[in-house]
Amino acid sequence: MSDPTFGAESAFRAADLVRKSSLPGPWDIYGEKIERYEVHFNGNVREMVRAPVLLEGVGLRVIRPFEQKLGVGFAATTDASAASMAKAVEDAEATARYSRFPAAGAQLPSDPPHAEAVDSVDRAAWAAPLDSVEAYVHALLTAFEGRSGIVPSFGSVHLTLAEATLANSAGLAHHASRTTVDLEVAVKAFGGAEGRPPGEYWVTSRSVRLDPRGLPELVDAWCQRAKDVRIAKAPSAGDQTVVLPPRVLTDILPEILSYRLSGSAELRGIAPKPGEMIGAPTISIWDDGRFPYALGTSAVDDEGNPQSKRPLVTNGAAHATLYDVLHASAAGRTSTGSGLREALAYPSWEHFSSPPHPVATTMVLSTGDVGSDAELAEVAGEGIWVDQLGYAFPDPLSAAFGGEIRIGYRIHHGKIAEPLRGGTVGGVVVSGQGEKSLLNSLLAAGKHPELTAHLSCPTLVVGQMSVGGAD
Numbered sequence: 001m002s003d004p005t006f007g008a009e010s011a012f013r014a015a016d017l018v019r020k021s022s023l024p025g026p027w028d029i030y031g032e033k034i035e036r037y038e039v040h041f042n043g044n045v046r047e048m049v050r051a052p053v054l055l056e057g058v059g060l061r062v063i064r065p066f067e068q069k070l071g072v073g074f075a076a077t078t079d080a081s082a083a084s085m086a087k088a089v090e091d092a093e094a095t096a097r098y099s100r101f102p103a104a105g106a107q108l109p110s111d112p113p114h115a116e117a118v119d120s121v122d123r124a125a126w127a128a129p130l131d132s133v134e135a136y137v138h139a140l141l142t143a144f145e146g147r148s149g150i151v152p153s154f155g156s157v158h159l160t161l162a163e164a165t166l167a168n169s170a171g172l173a174h175h176a177s178r179t180t181v182d183l184e185v186a187v188k189a190f191g192g193a194e195g196r197p198p199g200e201y202w203v204t205s206r207s208v209r210l211d212p213r214g215l216p217e218l219v220d221a222w223c224q225r226a227k228d229v230r231i232a233k234a235p236s237a238g239d240q241t242v243v244l245p246p247r248v249l250t251d252i253l254p255e256i257l258s259y260r261l262s263g264s265a266e267l268r269g270i271a272p273k274p275g276e277m278i279g280a281p282t283i284s285i286w287d288d289g290r291f292p293y294a295l296g297t298s299a300v301d302d303e304g305n306p307q308s309k310r311p312l313v314t315n316g317a318a319h320a321t322l323y324d325v326l327h328a329s330a331a332g333r334t335s336t337g338s339g340l341r342e343a344l345a346y347p348s349w350e351h352f353s354s355p356p357h358p359v360a361t362t363m364v365l366s367t368g369d370v371g372s373d374a375e376l377a378e379v380a381g382e383g384i385w386v387d388q389l390g391y392a393f394p395d396p397l398s399a400a401f402g403g404e405i406r407i408g409y410r411i412h413h414g415k416i417a418e419p420l421r422g423g424t425v426g427g428v429v430v431s432g433q434g435e436k437s438l439l440n441s442l443l444a445a446g447k448h449p450e451l452t453a454h455l456s457c458p459t460l461v462v463g464q465m466s467v468g469g470a471d
Helices: 010-020 082-098 123-127 129-142 215-231 253-260 263-267 325-331 373-380
Strands: 027-042 045-066 069-077 150-168 173-189 199-207 238-244 285-288 309-314 363-365 383-389 400-412 415-420 424-428 442-445 450-452 455-457 460-468
Touching (some): 010 027, 010 082, 010 150, 027 129, 045 082, 069 082, 069 325, 123 150, 123 173, 129 150, 150 215, 199 215, 215 400, 215 415, 253 263, 253 363, 253 455, 373 383, 373 442, 373 460, 383 424
Parallel strands (some): 363 455
Antiparallel strands (some): 027 045, 027 150, 150 173, 238 460, 285 309, 442 460, 450 455
């Protein structure tokens, strides 16, 4: 089944203009036509609708040989006219004269991709975008009805429909569609005779589909956490065993591991060597560019190379590296289909304004043999169950992270106990064998994976993590 489309052909039109200008290769053009639908609400009242917000643009990359290196230039524009494309060519060529990339050449894909189609688009939302967003918001607000002392203080749902086109000097022409859903909700709990200040629990998520199923159960959990914030106390300080669910790990692992296991890190000499132990022997990690209905999933990457399932860590040992065309050339390898324009830490709803770089699509962690949350708490014994960090501040260069505990729970005698708030938890994700790190200090993993943005993983129990708290 082909992707839904609204007839985007930005890159194809721009490529025709560039070919007529006789611009020498290699070059490629990535075009996008985007429609965005937003519904904002304040309390239980729908406050504003912005729809559709329209954007169309192209990004041109030129690659020029220079003394056994490459000059790489890039320019983007929202005007694909002949005059604008001529200016984009001029700007990209000017940049290429002064940039240097340590590769002797770059081979862009030439044949039309033959990769099998993959499920990556919410077709129902594409067919009726505004109605789908409105229905989702209605289901969300309905789940809050009848509750005493708790409300959604504000929130929004954004649906982005984007059709990308890709053309290059080697003759490639390809198109693909994507849908992205951005959700933000702040849940506020207040009231009661104790006079405590209100408690607030923020929810942010990114996904591919508008799926209202399960919203009542999710809202129940959000409301309970907002209530728990009101009575939470700061944790004790010191190295402790910490339980990290997928909604916390999604702000830590993809950004750090995507870089440290990529050609970008390899060029800087900070990527682990194949076979080097960087995690517990029980953990394996791979990047799945064809994970159904995940962000980044597509038949081919943004350079036209087929997506695949790429093993990165096998039984705790570094296995392989993520490459786009340029970094693969520098390493004497071939692209792994990892040339994407997606930013993991600060994602944008448009991609054409950025050149491709090696990045993970959906990072998948192997599951363990611990079933329920209660059993995971038993494994932890004493420690903290971190439910939400304010922000984890992942640093790809140092592999460090650390953030404020917005809400968590003390684990005492193997049981989940009173709520905690404040203090910090942090550490490093990747370190040498025998050194303290999130991957090396893994004690257990749950049986049940959860897909959150660019990560599919189970809940992890990690020993000896640094916690800053009341004392």
